[in-house]
Amino acid sequence: MSYISVIASHSALQIIKGAKDENLKTILLCFKEREKFYKMYSSPDKIIIINKIEDIMKEEIQEKIMEAIFIPHGTLISEKNLDKFEKEFKPRVFGNRWIFKWESDRILKDRLLREARIRTPQYFESINDVDRPVIVKLPGAEGGRGYFIARNKEDLKNKLEELTRRRLLKNKENIFIQEYIIGVTIYPHFFYSPIYNRLEILGCDRRYETNVDAIGRIPAKDQLELNIIPTFTVIGNIPIVLRESLLPEIQEIGEKFVEATRKLVPPGIIGPFCLEMICNEEGELYTFEFSGRIVAGTNLFINGSLYSTLLFNEPISMGRRIAREIRKAIENNKLKEIST
Ligand code: AMP
Numbered sequence: 001m002s003y004i005s006v007i008a009s010h011s012a013l014q015i016i017k018g019a020k021d022e023n024l025k026t027i028l029l030c031f032k033e034r035e036k037f038y039k040m041y042s043s044p045d046k047i048i049i050i051n052k053i054e055d056i057m058k059e060e061i062q063e064k065i066m067e068a069i070f071i072p073h074g075t076l077i078s079e080k081n082l083d084k085f086e087k088e089f090k091p092r093v094f095g096n097r098w099i100f101k102w103e104s105d106r107i108l109k110d111r112l113l114r115e116a117r118i119r120t121p122q123y124f125e126s127i128n129d130v131d132r133p134v135i136v137k138l139p140g141a142e143g144g145r146g147y148f149i150a151r152n153k154e155d156l157k158n159k160l161e162e163l164t165r166r167r168l169l170k171n172k173e174n175i176f177i178q179e180y181i182i183g184v185t186i187y188p189h190f191f192y193s194p195i196y197n198r199l200e201i202l203g204c205d206r207r208y209e210t211n212v213d214a215i216g217r218i219p220a221k222d223q224l225e226l227n228i229i230p231t232f233t234v235i236g237n238i239p240i241v242l243r244e245s246l247l248p249e250i251q252e253i254g255e256k257f258v259e260a261t262r263k264l265v266p267p268g269i270i271g272p273f274c275l276e277m278i279c280n281e282e283g284e285l286y287t288f289e290f291s292g293r294i295v296a297g298t299n300l301f302i303n304g305s306l307y308s309t310l311l312f313n314e315p316i317s318m319g320r321r322i323a324r325e326i327r328k329a330i331e332n333n334k335l336k337e338i339s340t
Contacts, residue, residue, distance in 0.1 A: 003068035018319030116260035183280035205297035
């Protein structure tokens, strides 16, 4: 088994490149209209045409990739039927296939972060408990679209009523209310390696979000007059070099998270993940979300990052890091330790 397979989106370009750099063969599950583009930028060894993401659940498609290790990325999480994927997807999956459900369900996600005993923003089960500024995450909102901030309980109630009146919110039960942390966002990229038995920090980015990142460009009095409300639609990613004194703490937070996944989602997280953090003015780190797989922010580091250089002294992207883990596992007969 020295093939990998991947769906043509999200971070597939660096995953294919990384696999080739590690001498693994590659199969791309590609939409017809993207074939020309992906051939030019990644030249996979084989292309299998799919019409939609759910096609990966089809018997005839699975048969064609049974000999490959499937590498999941963000596109899989946007897929609604993760239960079916967990149970019925037959090829081996790189990492822990049971963790994706924990990422896509906000309540489960919060439980896992709490289990890690790391600093997290307070979660409010009921609107009546709100006693500070909050961010409201509406069901199904992707990439921060449709989130809003409320100053206090009254402001929250008014805004929810307004949304209900405009029929933008059907069921208040499904909203996720979280303490709003004032600070800067940082998204460290981790890789947990069962082969090397260690957790690695391989990069860090922040998201470029409109219009919250635009607000500083507008004088405060104009913001009021124009009634500008912060929104969080992701437009791109910006690389970050962290203040070095933060790194040991970030490593420790990552290790606690790995430990929590071992308890709640055995065998625990394997391979890439990201903890989404906010650092406030006291330098306190709050982890408000996680992604249990490769994140798009790693696309910044196709040629490796400062941190991957420290560990490997060669250009190792997250895609290549995955491929290296697979190659080492194959060489040492340990595929079961890195895939499910
Ligand atoms: P998420 O979909 O949870 O990753 O959030 C999208 C964006 O909303 C983040 O990148 C942050 O800019 C912002 N955000 C989310 N949760 C919080 C929070 N608890 N406090 C402050 N900002 C937040």
